[in-house]
Amino acid sequence: MTEPLEPGLSTGQPRVRIAPSPTGPLHIGTARTALFNFLFARHVGGTFLLRLEDTDVARSSLAYEKDILDGLHWLGLSWDEGPGVAGEEARGPHAPYRQMERLPLYAEAADRLRAADMAYPCFCTADELDAERKRLEAARLPPRYSGRCARLTEAERAALTAQGRWAALRFRVGEGVVTFDDMVRGRVEIDVANLGGDFVIVRGDGTPLYHFTVVVDDAAMRITHVIRGEDHLSNTPKHILLFRALGKEVPRFAHLPLILNPDRTKMSKRKSQTAIGDYIAEGFIREGLVNYLALLGWSTGTEEEVLGLGELCARFELEAVHKGGAVFDRERLEWLNGQWIRKLAPAELAERVRPFLEAERIAGRIDRMPSDDEILTLIPLVQERLPVLGAIGDLVGFLFVDRLAVGASLLIPKRWDAATTRAGLTAAREVIAAAGSVAFEADELEPPLRALAEARGWKAGDLFMAIRVAVTGRTATPPLFDTLVALGSERTLVRLDAAVAQLPEDRP
RNA sequence: GCCCCCAUCGUCUAGAGGCCUAGGACGCCACCCUUUCAAGGUGGAGAUCAGGGGUUCGAAUCCCCUUGGGGGCACCA
Numbered sequence: 001m002t003e004p005l006e007p008g009l010s011t012g013q014p015r016v017r018i019a020p021s022p023t024g025p026l027h028i029g030t031a032r033t034a035l036f037n038f039l040f041a042r043h044v045g046g047t048f049l050l051r052l053e054d055t056d057v058a059r060s061s062l063a064y065e066k067d068i069l070d071g072l073h074w075l076g077l078s079w080d081e082g083p084g085v086a087g088e089e090a091r092g093p094h095a096p097y098r099q100m101e102r103l104p105l106y107a108e109a110a111d112r113l114r115a116a117d118m119a120y121p122c123f124c125t126a127d128e129l130d131a132e133r134k135r136l137e138a139a140r141l142p143p144r145y146s147g148r149c150a151r152l153t154e155a156e157r158a159a160l161t162a163q164g165r166w167a168a169l170r171f172r173v174g175e176g177v178v179t180f181d182d183m184v185r186g187r188v189e190i191d192v193a194n195l196g197g198d199f200v201i202v203r204g205d206g207t208p209l210y211h212f213t214v215v216v217d218d219a220a221m222r223i224t225h226v227i228r229g230e231d232h233l234s235n236t237p238k239h240i241l242l243f244r245a246l247g248k249e250v251p252r253f254a255h256l257p258l259i260l261n262p263d264r265t266k267m268s269k270r271k272s273q274t275a276i277g278d279y280i281a282e283g284f285i286r287e288g289l290v291n292y293l294a295l296l297g298w299s300t301g302t303e304e305e306v307l308g309l310g311e312l313c314a315r316f317e318l319e320a321v322h323k324g325g326a327v328f329d330r331e332r333l334e335w336l337n338g339q340w341i342r343k344l345a346p347a348e349l350a351e352r353v354r355p356f357l358e359a360e361r362i363a364g365r366i367d368r369m370p371s372d373d374e375i376l377t378l379i380p381l382v383q384e385r386l387p388v389l390g391a392i393g394d395l396v397g398f399l400f401v402d403r404l405a406v407g408a409s410l411l412i413p414k415r416w417d418a419a420t421t422r423a424g425l426t427a428a429r430e431v432i433a434a435a436g437s438v439a440f441e442a443d444e445l446e447p448p449l450r451a452l453a454e455a456r457g458w459k460a461g462d463l464f465m466a467i468r469v470a471v472t473g474r475t476a477t478p479p480l481f482d483t484l485v486a487l488g489s490e491r492t493l494v495r496l497d498a499a500v501a502q503l504p505e506d507r508p
Numbered sequence: 509g510c511c512c513c514c515a516u517c518g519u520c521u522a523g524a525g526g527c528c529u530a531g532g533a534c535g536c537c538a539c540c541c542u543u544u545c546a547a548g549g550u551g552g553a554g555a556u557c558a559g560g561g562g563u564u565c566g567a568a569u570c571c572c573c574u575u576g577g578g579g580g581c582a583c584c585a
Contacts, residue, residue, distance in 0.1 A: 020585090021585045053585065055585085056585065058584095122583090129582085139509085140509045140510095142509055142511075143509090143582085182513095185512095185513070189512090190511070191511080194511040196581045196582090200582080209583070209584085214585090230513070230514090231580070232585095233512065233579070234579070234581070235580070257513095258578075262519090264578070265577090265578070295520065295533095301523090302532095303522075303532045305532085305534095324514050326520065327518095327520080328519095332519070332520060335535085382546095384548090385546045385547075386546095461542095462543090463543085464543035465543070469544095476544055476546080480544075481543085
């Protein structure tokens with residue numbers, strides 16, 4: 001018995017990967033797949049690596065690459081091996097981790113398949129293939145490559161090449177049934193006859209195609225578990241055939257249920273918000289997003305559902321992943337996000353909310369950026385009122401506006417008329433001014449204002465509502481007295497005066 | 509068209525033959541708390557477990573069929 005040069009896949013440490021294609025911003029589905037790979041790796045003590053599949057040069061861009069890498073980092077899904085970014089060295093023994101930098105590997109593998117006649121050059125043009133596909137479609141037949149170039153002799157090939165025709169490389173799928181045991185779906189059997197004929201692995205221009213590069217790289221990087229979306233289930237036989245043809249051990253597969261649009265089709269940009277960046281921009285926080293994504297297609301089996309990344313790593317089981325697709329439910333995401341916002345330490349929340357206030361200022365919705373201390377004092381008022389961080393402007397933006405625009409009709413509480421409102425605000429102004437001369441604190445404000453309401457026979461709630469609208473411009477705000485304190489005595493009085501001045505004349 | 513996969517409240521799900529007159533969560537509706545809004549608490553509506561056949565003393569759970577849904581079938585990934 002000779003020692004194998006490398007340990008068998010089955011005996012080594014588990015190795016998984018996320019292999020995004022930089023042809024668009026980080027997609028919710030990619031993030032979820034990355035998360036499940038990450039959770040699996042952390043749970044079993046394996047290695048999680050990132051590989052960029054950028055062979056579609058026309059659609060790939062560095063901007064998308066950055067968006068994807070930044071997004072995964074933001075989510076906290078750090079990889080153990082991955083490409084070099086921003087001048088930094090790649091991490092891991094299988095570099096490079098960017099497919100366009102691994103071209104020689106694919107060329108070598110392609111040559112081997114070609115030499116063994118497991119793949120052959122195909123001279124069909126795009127137009128010819130197109131016409132063929134259309135003909136089959138018209139005849140209500142499944143699309144499939146005819147195999148026209150499969151039996152060309154070397155002499156014929158040479159002649160075609162001499163004509164200047166470029167050849168793509170096609171892999172011979174042969175015959176038989178491919179069987180594999182998917183870790184979430186169980187046994188899957190697919191007849192090779194249904195694969196659509198011999199498929200292209202290298203384009204006419206020499207660049208390799210996805211089905212080929214994944215396999216070459218998964219083998220080279222010694223991936224033990226391929227965890228990916230269900231949309232790849234039907235492609236798996238092609239990959240298995242390729243692993244075998246290259247003489248490589250076939251990894252285990254686990255196909256995750258798809259994330260769905262409300263109409264239960266595969267989640268798409270057209271019907272849903274799919275870019276992680278858009279969720280970040282709205283103020284979803286990583287804890288909420290990660291927690292929500294983990295629960296799309298998996299559960300602990302218990303009734304616990306508010307779980308942090310650490311807990312998720314500890315409890316995740318691939319075997320417990322569902323088979324059916326899951327509709328993306330924004331309401332539930334918001335609820336979970338709110339749960340996590342409430343769990344944040346005040347200083348932490350203050351820090352996370354700051355960029356959103358800056359955005360308000362840049363958008364011109366507020367006139368002044370509050371100091372860090374100011375933000376911190378606001379946290380108790382907003383922490384349990386934020387479904388997303390981006391809601392901060394709506395909640396307390398009025399504090400940082402120079403001139404408040406208040407709708408005149410809003411100024412008068414439901415049970416009050418203009419005269420009562422005028423009387424109420426005028427009286428309240430005096431009480432507040434008096435309190436302000438001592439100490440402008442919530443505890444100093446509330447008792448005298450309640451007393452005022454009682455003395456005049458007003459419902460405290462009506463008086464408070466009149467003040468609230470006069471001073472904030474809205475009917476829904478954080479607790480009134482805290483709000484007045486945050487505003488400060490002087491500005492409170494100015495706003496009360498402005499409101500009284502704006503009140504419509506009393507009807508005779 | 510062909511192949512593959514899937515199927516429990518509107519949504520996310522618990523459920524691995526008797527614990528299920530199907531549990532939890534989101535959302536929804538009440539009520540409580542309350543100066544508004546939230547948060548929190550309590551309660552409620554909401555699923556004949558897609559339908560039909562089996563197997564079994566017993567099925568949401570096992571098998572088959574039907575139906576419905578989804579995915580894949582590119583010189584995209």
